[in-house]
Amino acid sequence: MTTASRIERAAVTDESVGMSYLDRVPRRIVTVWLPLLVFMFVLLFPFYWMAITALKPNAELTNFNDYSPFWPSSPTLRHIKYLLFETSYPGWLWNTMLVALGSTFLSLFASVFAAYAIERIRFKGSRWTGLGIFLAYLVPPSILFIPLAVMVFKLGIYDSKLALIFTYPTFLIPFCTWLLMGYFRSIPYELEECALVDGASRWQILTKIMLPLAVPGLISAGIFAFTLSWNEFIYALTFIQSSENKTVPVGVLTELVRGDVYEWGALMAGALLGSLPVVILYSFFVDYYVASMTGAVKE
């Protein structure tokens, strides 16, 4: 509800012309359009290069003199076919999906209660708990991976998907809690007070009033958590040994490079296919994404 209105507000400001009508067209081309085009080109070029490399036959990949490097003259799906049928790539996709879904649900479950408690129950010390959650978000995985590796080994979940499902929430829970706290804050107190007066318990208020209202916030937290776990690398690299349990980023990097033979076509196809799910997910929810990102940072 409020996210929607926030987006609407953003849309209104998007339409504001500001003082740009004062600028002449030639001047705008030089000061706005030209730099913007350069930015777009630089930001998009690696994806373009990734895509056409995935489609080029091997002969064209390394021969820039006889073929134009910027366009595949005889596009082929060989690399994608190789990736899907001769490597464990589909398995890695499946693993990444499972791990991302599992850790996302686990984190959302814990975060909703935590965010509601910190923001609305306002128990003694809730402010400090909120601060602690924020600090927990600042702890980088590159400091935690060694002790976590020791723990994962002792718990006997080394080299299994469970190791990732249990460790990803270390950064997902603080992040989701923080996001949802901002969201709960935007829901008016009066709704809860009405329910309290009517004799609802805290549990009923949470499940019957707050959660339905917070669905947009839950969706954006879920998308964020899903993309974050899809992108995660260092834990997956450290805790997973066997090929069949690897996630896409780790699998592509460690299994598709054999010695000195770089299968560039297959590597690029793997990178492209591995990016697609998050890009598709994100393109559907880009408005939620932008709104919650800026909302979260503004706190």
Place this chain on the structure above:
Amino acid sequence: MATTAALSRPAPRETTLAERILQDRNVLGILFMLPAAAFLFLFLTYPLGLGVYLGFTDTRIGRAGVWVGFENYESLWGDSVFWLSVFNTFLYTFVASILKFMLGLWLALLLNEHLPFKALIRAIVLLPWVVPTVLSAIAFWWIFDAQFSIVTWSLQKLGLVQGSINWLGDPQIARASVIAANVWRGIPFVAITLLAGLQTIPPSLHEAATLDGATSWQRFWHITLPMLSPIIAVVMTFSVLFTFTDFQLIYVLTRGGPLNATHLMATLSFQRAIPGGQLGEGAAIAVAMVPFLLGAIMFSYFGLQRRRWQQGGQD
């Protein structure tokens, strides 16, 4: 009807002790916090402590270590590779953060202009940030290939360079290359968040300044930048934090080479701990990151935050 219904309502029933305890906000709060708190204590706080402990032991993979005091730190103190990685980390963080900030701010200002297809442009701009870092880094790996780099080829065709460029093989060029890839990935986040900040600046301020004869540069320097400074502080703190602890990009592009010229503290810690098996030493490097990290965060947060009062306090 309504009044009679209200009058004939039975007296409030006795609440049991359990119910009363559950209505207490402190008990309820702790109960609701339980899943998240238990999880974070087990998988975040405990490992943090364990990491500090491991730094004082000579644990290896497959062998529990014994307490060795400051031995790991002493050997790191005399380790030139460690100091090189500290230097690299600072250089990487400093240069990449400044470039990300300047280019990101520029892009945000461009996106704040009145443009057609604004939503589409904004969606495209965010792409590098959404795509998994490792996968886009693989694309950069190919772009920076020593023999078949498209950038080298284009520069050669334009007549700007003669021979080939060893993007990831020459120490200085490799540093520049990894920074470029990091900046490429970081610009969207900075730009989109600063754009949100720009949209909260009322246009009337700019109009008033223009009427008073301010040039566009003066308006940027005296209106846009001060109004934006709180959000700049937050964005740059995050940017510094994530750049300082970066691992993925370096691991994909150079693994710390050539001649350790691009080894960051995070990659060195990984290399010593996991392939090298020296968990204790790796943990010590990771712990050594913490004070530097705190310093960098403090610097970017407090250094950039001074002018928060101009916005009338916090948010």
